[in-house]
Amino acid sequence: MRWNEYLDHHQERFIDELKALIAIPSVSADPGHAPDMLRAADWVVARLKAAGIAEARVVPTAGHPVVFAEWLGAGSDKPTILIYGHYDVQPPEPYDAWTSPPFEPEIRDGKIWGRGASDDKGGVMAAILGIESVMATEGRLPVNVKFFFEGEEEIGSPSIPDAVRTMAGEMASDMIFSADGLQWSPDQPQIIEALKGMLKLELVVRGPRSDQHSGLHGGGIANPALALAQMLAQLKSTEGLVTVPGFYDDVIDLDDETRAAIARIPYDEAAYLAETGAPATTGEPGYTTRERLWARPTLDVNGLTSGWQGPGSKTVLPAEARAKITCRLVAAQTPEAVARAIEAQVQRVTPFGVTAELKVLPGGAPPFLAPAGHNAGSVASEVLAEVYGRAPYRTRVGGSIPILSTFAEVLGVHAVMLGFSHDDENLHAPDEFFRLDSFRRGQEVYARLLQRLGQG
């Protein structure tokens, strides 16, 4: 039997197994589900062993455990790949918005419905099953394979960077593929070349000791809420240019080839505006909307707090005002250098009569950009083109996936996102589903990937 026939032959059982995994409510955010987290990790270990990956185990961390496994039988002259994914899921609430219960998976309309079906239990299973199909039909794998499935992705992976540093030796690999990711559409594959990094800040402006009467003190002393507004206005122009000196210094400019590749990907402005409900697109001059979204650094205010926020009016001159700020960074910016540039600008623009403090909050991450000619990306591209019958788009994402930065930093490997979810699959919402077509196609991609890598 060929690997392809093996997948066809067992597909019904594979779907039942995915249902069994979805039925374990491994909600990482809810401490009440800690036993389910362990059950899910044990289940995945058992399934890896059943696939022929004998060296599979649950590895404790400071938080939820990691599943680690490896099969190194291809020998040291063959490449080693590491497959990443996560077995934890988003909380299911609100329950009554689900058509069928989140942890009682159902098949309807060629889709499997349940929390985690798409994000990321379907992806984890697709990778395991694709590899099993090769192992089962050929008795061995053409390359060495390691698996690292975490249980904290949905809560920001607080324990994972330390776990990766601790396990760096056993995790050593030539290529990393993440089974947690999206294709462009059910018909169109993509290779995501870049993700943005993150810098999280809080700007606090202080004036009088406590809130003061705005009648008795207005005009006498500075107003921290107004001072905060004046300072924020000195960070970004109304046209969308970040006006912090040095902010763009380390940005790698988009070359013509990359800009052309981005321009070739369909973009529907009306659909984008309908999706967000914004009155218009706007931002840094000189770039298209998609270039700004994908490949230019941003500075956004995420929140403002000061003084009276209830209904009506309260005549206070507030003691302090706060803004939450995040910057999304692109290669080769670093959170540290950008924080220094903003700190210097804050010093320059603090109005007389108030004091200002810029706090760097936890959660910073460097940007991720696959090196030009990245080999794992090229291989994945070829496999995707074979399976879909179309060349993948080369895309970028404005969001941040810190684990990929951690892998790049600690393991020295730029991962390739090779997942098969779609953004219409209610990933963090009620009625999450995964297309059975995508599930099958993901298995095939991982099987072909191994074959392709084995050919050298």
Added chain:
Amino acid sequence: MRWNEYLDHHQERFIDELKALIAIPSVSADPGHAPDMLRAADWVVARLKAAGIAEARVVPTAGHPVVFAEWLGAGSDKPTILIYGHYDVQPPEPYDAWTSPPFEPEIRDGKIWGRGASDDKGGVMAAILGIESVMATEGRLPVNVKFFFEGEEEIGSPSIPDAVRTMAGEMASDMIFSADGLQWSPDQPQIIEALKGMLKLELVVRGPRSDQHSGLHGGGIANPALALAQMLAQLKSTEGLVTVPGFYDDVIDLDDETRAAIARIPYDEAAYLAETGAPATTGEPGYTTRERLWARPTLDVNGLTSGWQGPGSKTVLPAEARAKITCRLVAAQTPEAVARAIEAQVQRVTPFGVTAELKVLPGGAPPFLAPAGHNAGSVASEVLAEVYGRAPYRTRVGGSIPILSTFAEVLGVHAVMLGFSHDDENLHAPDEFFRLDSFRRGQEVYARLLQRLGQG
């Protein structure tokens, strides 16, 4: 017996009567105290009658009742004065911060302690008793006298403008004196010539339909929190100048004589900074701190609200951002014209990609400025100088007292604040007290005021 002897002779009883009035918990903010409000109003009516003001009654309003009384026996060739005050008090909470219970008044250290002692039951009683001393010793009053004591001052007098309009005929008077007010210090009288008006606004800036992911949409669409900051920065400069075109158009400039009078009043910058805890005084260039506080219009942000305000960071691009804004106005600005000027500036400076709405909130009031050579002010000045042995300071206040604007607008009379509280008397805090010296002195001022006015 002369009026002065009468006051001396009965002072002990007067203090007991003030205690009896304080003992009625007339908390206007608390619907549970509605029966006490009526008890207090009835008590004041009875006390006015006992003072010889036979035409005294409780007048219902849409809210708490007004006490109205009049004695018109001086005849139509004599002036008619109206005395204003309020019988309601601030809520007493927190109870356990009081040395003695708020509604069980006590005498300690030459002071009477209890909620409302200073604000404003002591003032109401001082005016009634001063007038009683003339009536009792001379059998009549030298001028016609009306009384208007409201029960909503501590909740912003919502029903009073309508009540004044309804009663405008019977309230007609040549001069109004407010028994609710402060002297400069226990040794130094003052005449408050001006109070600021009020304009209350809310600026709402809207972008996308709902909060968006700052990674997926940052740089693509405008950020309402940042846009709000940029707009606020276009309302006032970091130097403290309001940059709204037309904002200062109707302001009556301070003449040299007024500036000199303000400059003669002691001002202690270090004490002011210690009081507020602000790092420095600052504001509109070209004016002293006291000129800005007393006599220049202001624009303050009272509150900011947008997006994520909890601990740490949440990577949202907020759907909207709000600022509460108040302007304190000086003569001859009007809330309407200033609102129009700010609305026009908001239109001018709204960044591309967001929409902005400026809401005028309830609670606006025109500024109050006693006309130059104001007769009632001159008379009050002379009486204060006699009683204190020092000429009163001519002062202004940055706060707003809408009732005085209502009197000026509806009755056409600029009231004179003639109260005897001091700002150290915990007016809205636990352990409120009133100096017995001030109580006695207030009675004397009102008795002399009548005599002085009767001399024509």
